[in-house]
Amino acid sequence: MLSKDPNYHNTFSIDNVIFGFDEGDLKILLIERAEEAFIGQMALPGNLVLEDEDLDHGAARILFELTGLQNAHLEQLYTFGDVNRHPLGRVITVAYYSLIRIKSDDLKPRISFAKRASWVSVSKIPKLAFDHNRILEIALERLRGQLRYRPVGFELLPEKFTLSQLQGLYESILQIAIDTRNFRKKIIGFDFLVELGEKQKEVSHRAAKLYRFDKKRYQSLVKLGFNFEL
């Protein structure tokens, strides 16, 4: 046992901010809480940390239980521990965030802590349980900061995408209008996109060229010291 144990009640949890991108819209995965506190209210998916799991494993477990996804990239975001953030006791929560490709069959919650889960546009987030609106705000800041320096957005797009879709992703996340010509020149100049020689199918407008992101090429460019600031 610890020699200097705080004699107040405390515990720790993990909360995941899971971003997806769908129909030109940045979304996050929210649950409806099945437990006190805030029962019935929308919240970030989260849970107490189990005795035998490291923090990274806990975050991966919660994502798996919600979406069935394994091996998704999860990154620690920030730890929130204000004295009164949880109405039932002192709970410090370690927030993680993840970018995933939304698929229609993603959501099969096998979890006790959520009644249901759904993707919600970040422009339509309701009042969430605990300090979860604040956690989401910090995650959005991190995502926007990273997007300016690293091509993180590709984890949100389908494997094959058009340059318009890519530009729409940047515009939606950064909430700015981007000049199309400059954007295309710059993003193609980065030299990590592969033109697939295919075009979109079943679209009402003129079909556009499809590209994919060459992650290995990107990683070798990073090692060479290239800078990808947009």
Place this chain on the structure above:
Amino acid sequence: MLSKDPNYHNTFSIDNVIFGFDEGDLKILLIERAEEAFIGQMALPGNLVLEDEDLDHGAARILFELTGLQNAHLEQLYTFGDVNRHPLGRVITVAYYSLIRIKSDDLKPRISFAKRASWVSVSKIPKLAFDHNRILEIALERLRGQLRYRPVGFELLPEKFTLSQLQGLYESILQIAIDTRNFRKKIIGFDFLVELGEKQKEVSHRAAKLYRFDKKRYQSLVKLGFNFEL
């Protein structure tokens, strides 16, 4: 009380990585532990979180108790929670980091958890208690990453400094040799240094010009979207 309380013993702590810069050398503040576990071993200054303090306040308290410094900039670094990181139980620790100006009278520990405190060169760090070598490694990565994009180093220098001292700081932290001419051109071009019209005193070599960092000017340049990548 929490409705779903984990029935294993757990608690949380804060550990501070406090960087200083002295005689051309990047240093961190280490303590000799006065308590179990790892009694007598060198460690990052840290303590359990008190019942009525937020995490940021806890980090500031620990820094104050060690150095007497108030209002120093402390930034949350990362949270470490591997199952076996603490031999006496499950302890998740939230690490903070800070850059301060070393003064000779900084160290008057008024604390129970440390026998003594001292500044140690990052090139001569011994085996530390717990996972503190790993925490320091992550803090160094963060510091190096930030130094490339933001002029964080000024918090480590005296208020008046020479361009040689500034270059020495970058070289010491980034562990690279920097071309003097390019460095001066670039750093002066950033337009956030003020030449004081004074020179060094009591030096054996030719006295160099002194500068100060204009933080307000820097902040207004950041708002205008300027980039300070070295």
